Amino acid sequence: MNFIRQQPQVVASKQGDVTGDGVIDGVFLTGVMTSDSPFVQEITLVVQDGVTGRFSITPLSENMGYDPSLFLGDMTGDGVDDILISIASGGSGGIMYEYVYSYLNHHERLLFDGDTYNEQFQYDVTYQDNYKVLVVSKNNQQQYLIDISISRDQEYLNEIYNSNGQLKSPISGWVNPLSGLYPVDFDSNGVYELLAYQRIAGRYNADSLGYVLNTLSWNGDRFVLNNQNVAIFGTDT
Numbered sequence: 707m708n709f710i711r712q713q714p715q716v717v718a719s720k721q722g723d724v725t726g727d728g729v730i731d732g733v734f735l736t737g738v739m740t741s742d743s744p745f746v747q748e749i750t751l752v753v754q755d756g757v758t759g760r761f762s763i764t765p766l767s768e769n770m771g772y773d774p775s776l777f778l779g780d781m782t783g784d785g786v787d788d789i790l791i792s793i794a795s796g797g798s799g800g801i802m803y804e805y806v807y808s809y810l811n812h813h814e815r816l817l818f819d820g821d822t823y824n825e826q827f828q829y830d831v832t833y834q835d836n837y838k839v840l841v842v843s844k845n846n847q848q849q850y851l852i853d854i855s856i857s858r859d860q861e862y863l864n865e866i867y868n869s870n871g872q873l874k875s876p877i878s879g880w881v882n883p884l885s886g887l888y889p890v891d892f893d894s895n896g897v898y899e900l901l902a903y904q905r906i907a908g909r910y911n912a913d914s915l916g917y918v919l920n921t922l923s924w925n926g927d928r929f930v931l932n933n934q935n936v937a938i939f940g941t942d943t
Contacts, residue, residue: 712738717746722778722787724809728867729756729861731809733789734870735774748775749793753809764814766802767821772796777816779889781817782924783897786810789899790889799911804887806900806929818900818922824883827920831879831906836861836871839879840905841936850936852906852915857941866909879908881918892921899923906936914939 719734725731732754737746747773771793778787786808793803806818830842837855842848853865866874881912882905889898901924906915916938922929 707911714738714750717749718774718776720776723756723790724753724778724787725755725812726784727757733778737769739773741881744772745796746774746793749791751789751805755788755812760857762809762812762814764807765783766791766793766803766805766891768793768795769821771803777856777889779898780896781806781889781900782808784810785932790887792887792902794850799882799907800885800905801883803888804884812885813828817924818887822888823902827902827904827918829881829904829906829918831908831915832872833866833877833879835867835873837867839908841881841918841943843934846931846934848934852936852938854908854915857915857939858930877909879906879913880908881889882911885917886890886909887913890921899926900929 714736716734717737720733721730723730734752735749736752737749747770749766749769753762760844774793777790778902781788789807792806795801804820808815808817828844832840834840839852839854841850852907866877884902885905886903888901890901891898902920905919907913910916916936919935919937920931
Protein backbone atom coordinates (compact mmCIF):
# COMPACT_ATOMS: atom_id res chain seq x y z
CA MET A 707 0.00 0.00 0.00
CA ASN A 708 1.33 3.42 -0.94
CA PHE A 709 0.94 6.27 1.53
CA ILE A 710 0.85 9.86 0.32
CA ARG A 711 2.80 12.14 2.63
CA GLN A 712 0.83 15.20 3.66
CA GLN A 713 2.42 18.53 2.76
CA PRO A 714 3.03 21.12 5.50
CA GLN A 715 0.46 23.90 5.76
CA VAL A 716 0.11 27.06 7.82
CA VAL A 717 -1.50 26.27 11.18
CA ALA A 718 -1.03 29.69 12.87
CA SER A 719 0.05 33.14 11.70
CA LYS A 720 0.71 36.65 13.01
CA GLN A 721 2.14 39.89 11.66
CA GLY A 722 4.54 42.22 13.42
CA ASP A 723 7.99 43.75 13.26
CA VAL A 724 10.19 41.00 14.69
CA THR A 725 13.43 42.07 12.98
CA GLY A 726 13.50 45.64 14.28
CA ASP A 727 13.71 47.41 10.91
CA GLY A 728 10.31 49.08 11.25
CA VAL A 729 8.69 46.92 8.55
CA ILE A 730 5.97 44.38 9.34
CA ASP A 731 7.10 40.77 8.97
CA GLY A 732 5.06 37.59 8.57
CA VAL A 733 5.33 34.97 11.31
CA PHE A 734 3.93 31.49 10.72
CA LEU A 735 3.75 28.04 12.22
CA THR A 736 3.59 25.32 9.62
CA GLY A 737 2.84 21.66 10.26
CA VAL A 738 1.62 18.41 8.81
CA MET A 739 -2.01 17.73 9.67
CA THR A 740 -3.21 14.25 10.65
CA SER A 741 -6.22 12.80 8.89
CA ASP A 742 -9.36 12.76 11.07
CA SER A 743 -7.43 14.25 14.01
CA PRO A 744 -6.40 17.71 15.30
CA PHE A 745 -2.90 16.33 15.92
CA VAL A 746 -0.18 18.32 14.12
CA GLN A 747 3.31 17.02 13.32
CA GLU A 748 6.54 18.66 12.14
CA ILE A 749 5.56 22.04 13.57
CA THR A 750 8.05 24.64 12.33
CA LEU A 751 8.53 28.37 12.89
CA VAL A 752 8.74 30.37 9.66
CA VAL A 753 9.50 34.11 9.53
CA GLN A 754 9.07 36.05 6.27
CA ASP A 755 11.10 39.24 6.14
CA GLY A 756 8.87 42.19 5.31
CA VAL A 757 11.50 43.88 3.13
CA THR A 758 13.03 41.04 1.11
CA GLY A 759 10.27 38.44 1.32
CA ARG A 760 12.84 35.83 2.27
CA PHE A 761 11.91 33.04 4.65
CA SER A 762 13.79 31.94 7.78
CA ILE A 763 12.90 28.44 8.96
CA THR A 764 13.38 27.23 12.54
CA PRO A 765 12.58 23.61 13.53
CA LEU A 766 11.28 23.12 17.08
CA SER A 767 12.67 20.50 19.45
CA GLU A 768 9.13 19.48 20.48
CA ASN A 769 7.32 19.70 17.17
CA MET A 770 4.18 17.59 17.61
CA GLY A 771 0.97 18.40 19.45
CA TYR A 772 -2.35 20.18 19.38
CA ASP A 773 -3.57 23.75 18.86
CA PRO A 774 -0.22 25.41 18.09
CA SER A 775 -0.48 29.16 18.61
CA LEU A 776 1.57 32.35 18.25
CA PHE A 777 1.81 35.58 20.24
CA LEU A 778 3.91 38.58 19.24
CA GLY A 779 4.99 41.19 21.77
CA ASP A 780 8.02 42.85 23.29
CA MET A 781 9.23 40.60 26.11
CA THR A 782 12.80 41.93 26.44
CA GLY A 783 12.30 45.70 26.48
CA ASP A 784 14.07 46.45 23.19
CA GLY A 785 10.89 47.76 21.53
CA VAL A 786 10.75 44.88 19.03
CA ASP A 787 8.24 42.03 18.96
CA ASP A 788 9.39 38.66 20.21
CA ILE A 789 7.65 35.40 19.30
CA LEU A 790 5.90 33.15 21.84
CA ILE A 791 5.00 29.66 20.59
CA SER A 792 2.61 27.42 22.56
CA ILE A 793 1.75 23.80 21.70
CA ALA A 794 -0.49 21.51 23.74
CA SER A 795 1.02 18.06 24.28
CA GLY A 796 -2.40 16.43 24.55
CA GLY A 797 -1.42 14.31 27.54
CA SER A 798 -3.44 13.87 30.72
CA GLY A 799 -1.12 16.21 32.61
CA GLY A 800 -2.07 19.19 30.45
CA ILE A 801 1.59 19.81 29.62
CA MET A 802 2.47 22.57 27.14
CA TYR A 803 5.51 23.02 24.93
CA GLU A 804 6.57 26.67 25.12
CA TYR A 805 9.22 28.69 23.27
CA VAL A 806 10.14 32.36 22.95
CA TYR A 807 12.26 33.45 19.97
CA SER A 808 13.82 36.77 19.02
CA TYR A 809 14.59 37.69 15.39
CA LEU A 810 16.16 41.07 16.15
CA ASN A 811 18.39 42.21 13.27
CA HIS A 812 17.48 39.00 11.42
CA HIS A 813 19.36 36.97 14.03
CA GLU A 814 17.42 34.01 15.39
CA ARG A 815 17.81 33.56 19.15
CA LEU A 816 15.97 31.17 21.48
CA LEU A 817 15.11 33.20 24.59
CA PHE A 818 12.95 30.68 26.43
CA ASP A 819 12.77 26.89 26.17
CA GLY A 820 10.14 25.03 28.18
CA ASP A 821 12.38 21.99 28.64
CA THR A 822 15.14 24.12 30.17
CA TYR A 823 12.60 25.83 32.42
CA ASN A 824 11.23 22.48 33.64
CA GLU A 825 14.73 21.32 34.52
CA GLN A 826 15.45 24.53 36.41
CA PHE A 827 12.25 24.73 38.45
CA GLN A 828 11.97 21.61 40.59
CA TYR A 829 9.77 21.02 43.65
CA ASP A 830 9.13 18.65 46.54
CA VAL A 831 5.52 17.93 47.48
CA THR A 832 5.09 16.11 50.79
CA TYR A 833 1.98 15.28 52.77
CA GLN A 834 2.23 16.30 56.44
CA ASP A 835 0.32 15.46 59.60
CA ASN A 836 -2.84 17.44 60.40
CA TYR A 837 -4.11 17.50 56.81
CA LYS A 838 -1.36 19.66 55.34
CA VAL A 839 0.73 19.37 52.17
CA LEU A 840 4.14 21.05 52.04
CA VAL A 841 5.36 22.39 48.67
CA VAL A 842 9.05 23.34 48.52
CA SER A 843 10.46 25.24 45.55
CA LYS A 844 14.10 24.20 45.23
CA ASN A 845 15.06 26.97 42.82
CA ASN A 846 14.47 29.80 45.29
CA GLN A 847 14.19 27.86 48.57
CA GLN A 848 10.61 28.91 49.27
CA GLN A 849 7.98 26.74 50.93
CA TYR A 850 4.18 26.75 50.90
CA LEU A 851 1.73 24.91 53.13
CA ILE A 852 -1.62 23.80 51.68
CA ASP A 853 -4.46 22.88 54.05
CA ILE A 854 -6.49 20.06 52.48
CA SER A 855 -8.85 19.59 55.44
CA ILE A 856 -11.63 21.56 53.71
CA SER A 857 -10.80 20.87 50.06
CA ARG A 858 -10.93 17.07 50.33
CA ASP A 859 -13.88 14.97 51.48
CA GLN A 860 -13.74 12.79 54.55
CA GLU A 861 -13.36 9.59 52.58
CA TYR A 862 -10.19 10.92 50.95
CA LEU A 863 -8.79 12.06 54.31
CA ASN A 864 -9.68 8.78 56.06
CA GLU A 865 -7.72 6.82 53.46
CA ILE A 866 -4.43 8.50 54.36
CA TYR A 867 -4.88 9.87 57.91
CA ASN A 868 -5.63 8.32 61.28
CA SER A 869 -8.43 9.82 63.34
CA ASN A 870 -5.91 11.98 65.23
CA GLY A 871 -4.68 13.60 61.98
CA GLN A 872 -1.47 11.60 61.66
CA LEU A 873 -0.43 10.18 58.30
CA LYS A 874 -0.80 6.42 58.03
CA SER A 875 2.25 6.26 55.74
CA PRO A 876 4.47 8.78 53.88
CA ILE A 877 2.94 10.27 50.72
CA SER A 878 4.65 12.45 48.13
CA GLY A 879 3.09 14.38 45.29
CA TRP A 880 4.77 16.31 42.51
CA VAL A 881 4.59 19.44 40.37
CA ASN A 882 3.94 18.94 36.67
CA PRO A 883 5.96 20.58 33.91
CA LEU A 884 4.63 23.76 32.32
CA SER A 885 0.89 23.75 31.77
CA GLY A 886 0.77 27.30 30.42
CA LEU A 887 2.95 30.32 29.70
CA TYR A 888 1.13 33.64 29.42
CA PRO A 889 2.46 37.08 28.44
CA VAL A 890 1.27 39.69 30.94
CA ASP A 891 2.35 43.34 31.10
CA PHE A 892 2.25 43.62 34.89
CA ASP A 893 4.03 47.00 34.93
CA SER A 894 1.93 48.53 32.11
CA ASN A 895 5.17 49.66 30.44
CA GLY A 896 4.69 47.90 27.10
CA VAL A 897 7.01 45.01 28.04
CA TYR A 898 5.49 41.62 28.74
CA GLU A 899 6.52 39.41 31.63
CA LEU A 900 5.89 35.65 31.38
CA LEU A 901 3.48 34.02 33.82
CA ALA A 902 4.21 30.29 34.08
CA TYR A 903 1.63 27.82 35.43
CA GLN A 904 2.59 24.42 36.87
CA ARG A 905 -0.01 22.11 38.37
CA ILE A 906 0.56 20.62 41.83
CA ALA A 907 -0.51 16.96 41.90
CA GLY A 908 -1.23 15.00 45.07
CA ARG A 909 -1.68 11.23 45.14
CA TYR A 910 -2.30 10.99 41.39
CA ASN A 911 -2.34 13.34 38.43
CA ALA A 912 -6.05 14.16 38.61
CA ASP A 913 -5.69 14.90 42.33
CA SER A 914 -4.89 18.55 41.71
CA LEU A 915 -3.99 20.64 44.77
CA GLY A 916 -3.40 23.96 43.00
CA TYR A 917 -0.81 25.68 40.84
CA VAL A 918 2.64 27.17 41.22
CA LEU A 919 2.64 30.55 39.46
CA ASN A 920 6.06 31.89 38.49
CA THR A 921 6.44 35.36 36.99
CA LEU A 922 9.56 35.66 34.82
CA SER A 923 11.13 38.88 33.55
CA TRP A 924 14.01 39.57 31.17
CA ASN A 925 17.22 40.68 32.88
CA GLY A 926 19.11 41.60 29.70
CA ASP A 927 20.41 38.07 29.17
CA ARG A 928 17.70 35.59 30.13
CA PHE A 929 14.33 35.22 31.82
CA VAL A 930 14.66 35.08 35.62
CA LEU A 931 12.21 34.52 38.45
CA ASN A 932 10.62 37.77 39.52
CA ASN A 933 7.76 36.55 41.70
CA GLN A 934 6.31 33.24 42.87
CA ASN A 935 2.91 32.31 44.28
CA VAL A 936 0.93 29.17 44.94
CA ALA A 937 -2.76 29.31 44.00
CA ILE A 938 -5.25 26.86 45.52
CA PHE A 939 -8.84 26.02 44.65
CA GLY A 940 -11.68 27.43 46.68
CA THR A 941 -14.59 25.49 48.16
CA ASP A 942 -18.25 26.30 48.67
CA THR A 943 -19.06 28.06 51.94
